[in-house]
Amino acid sequence: MRKFDLNVEKVLEDWETADAIREIVSNAIDEEILSCSAKIKIFNDSEGWHVRDFGRGLRYSHLTQNENQEKLQNRDKVIGKFGVGLKDALATLDRRKIKVLIRSKFGDISLGRASKQGFADIVTLHALIKEPGNKNFRGNDFTLNGLNAIDIEKAKNFFLRFSGEKLLEGYCQVNGRCI
Numbered sequence: 160m161r162k163f164d165l166n167v168e169k170v171l172e173d174w175e176t177a178d179a180i181r182e183i184v185s186n187a188i189d190e191e192i193l194s195c196s197a198k199i200k201i202f203n204d205s206e207g208w209h210v211r212d213f214g215r216g217l218r219y220s221h222l223t224q225n226e227n228q229e230k231l232q233n234r235d236k237v238i239g240k241f242g243v244g245l246k247d248a249l250a251t252l253d254r255r256k257i258k259v260l261i262r263s264k265f266g267d268i269s270l271g272r273a274s275k276q277g278f279a280d281i282v283t284l285h286a287l288i289k290e291p292g293n294k295n296f297r298g299n300d301f302t303l304n305g306l307n308a309i310d311i312e313k314a315k316n317f318f319l320r321f322s323g324e325k326l327l328e329g330y331c332q333v334n335g336r337c338i
Contacts, residue, residue, distance in 0.1 A: 163219050163286040167231055167250045174251045174304065177313035182248035183210045183301050184314055190214035196298065201311065201321075207258070207304035208311055214298045216263035219288050222246060253284055258304040264296040 187199040187210050194214035202209050222245065247261045252259050253270050262267040267289045315321035 161219075161338050162271070163222055163288055164273075164275060165222060165249065165284045166275075167246060167284040168282070172254075174247070175313070176252070176255050176257060176310040177317075179248035179251035179255070179257075180210070180303070180306070180310060180314035180315045182244040183303075184318065185327055186245060187212035187214075187299070187301075188318070188320075190298070201315065203308070203311075206260075206302050208302070208306045210301040210303070212298040212326045213215055216296065217268070217299050218263075218265045219260060219268070219286060222286055243288075249286070250284055252303065255305075257306060260302040260304075262292060262296060262300040262302070263298070264291050266291050281306050 183200070184199070190196065190212045191214060192200055196213040199213075200209070200211045202211070249259060249270060259268075259270050269287045269289075271285050271287045272282050273285045275283055
């Protein structure tokens with residue numbers, strides 16, 4: 160297991176669990192759009208709640224704070240742009256005692272706290288990265304344990320696609336498929 164310092168102590172005290180889930184869902188929707196992959200799924204099973212996309216998969220390098228050039232070039236189609244939201248979401252979920260497991264073909268990532276390298280007195284949130292359980296895995300599966308259906312519904316209410324309303328206008332993706 161490798162530790163990747165997220166450089167977070169405590170942030171976003173006012174964020175609720177639904178705000179963190181919203182960030183994960185928006186990243187999944189962005190990946191769906193950018194990779195022209197199947198629609199994301201949000202479901203519950205014995206492991207917890209899942210936000211599942213079928214895109215290219217998360218790498219530990221995506222956990223750095225960095226403008227995403229691909230998202231900036233497609234700013235009219237996607238939600239996120241700066242690479243900050245995922246770290247904020249993970250920090251909020253950790254603060255709210257929600258267990259997180261992220262699966263992709265690049266690794267299985269959970270959260271833990273550890274001292275900063277060379278500074279034993281400063282403890283920060285770290286992504287704990289293990290070899291992938293499935294190297295052929297397609298996309299990402301965020302498994303969130305400790306949530307309730309109300310948190311999920313609040314998060315889904317941020318998005319028109321989960322409202323049941325009929326979309327009057329859409330936009331086309333790179334391959335011409337409209338959503």
